[in-house]
Amino acid sequence: MTTPVITRTHLSLLVRDPEASAEWFADVLGMKITARGPRWVFLSFGRKHHDLALIRADDGAQQGGLGLQHYGLEIQGDVDDLRRLYGMLLSKGVKVVKTTDHKVGIGLYFEDPDGNRFEFFAETVTDDEEGRRVLGEHNAPSEPVELEPLYP
Numbered sequence: 001m002t003t004p005v006i007t008r009t010h011l012s013l014l015v016r017d018p019e020a021s022a023e024w025f026a027d028v029l030g031m032k033i034t035a036r037g038p039r040w041v042f043l044s045f046g047r048k049h050h051d052l053a054l055i056r057a058d059d060g061a062q063q064g065g066l067g068l069q070h071y072g073l074e075i076q077g078d079v080d081d082l083r084r085l086y087g088m089l090l091s092k093g094v095k096v097v098k099t100t101d102h103k104v105g106i107g108l109y110f111e112d113p114d115g116n117r118f119e120f121f122a123e124t125v126t127d128d129e130e131g132r133r134v135l136g137e138h139n140a141p142s143e144p145v146e147l148e149p150l151y152p
Contacts, residue, residue: 010050011071014057015114021054024113028092029073063115070109070117079106080150082122087149101145103138104131108147 015021022041025031031043034050042050075081089096089110097109097117105123112118125131135141 008048010048010052011068012053012055013068013112013114013116014061015054015112015116016057016061018054018056021113025052025054028089028094028112068116070119072107072119072121074105074121074123077122079122079124079147082106082108082120083147083150084152085120086147087151090149091151099145099147101141101143103134103141103143106145106147107142 013021018039018041022031022033022043025043026033029045031045031052033041034044035042039056041054043052043054045051075085086096086099086108089108095111097111098107100107100109102121104125105121108120110118110120123131125134
């Protein structure tokens with residue numbers, strides 16, 4: 001049986017207004033626009049040609065109950081860096097959904113202007129083998145945790 005060897009990934013989202021969404025992602029996540037088309041905008045975190053494609057949804061499209069639950073973005077840094085990102089999100093008026101202890105790290109969940117959910121994730125267990133053990137031991141936990149935002 002052949003299995004894929006994944007070397008890069010990207011996310012494509014259907015949005016109401018790709019240009020407005022691109023401005024939001026540039027402002028909130030620091031992404032750069034790398035390409036445009038009549039119905040789409042591509043953005044990058046800076047290492048590859050695109051990490052995110054924003055595609056204009058059909059008129060009247062609504063957020064559904066099936067599909068992408070969230071897109072996780074592992075941050076470089078620790079929980080204090082995550083707390084600073086929390087403060088940044090709040091200062092920009094971004095809707096923060098929840099903060100969660102996954103036992104291998106802390107997640108900070110937020111929404112883009114179209115209601116798509118993203119997660120900033122700060123690992124607290126950095127060894128992958130240990131992380132698999134901890135996740136299994138705790139049954140892939142997602143427990144609420146208090147996280148105090150730090151403001152710049």
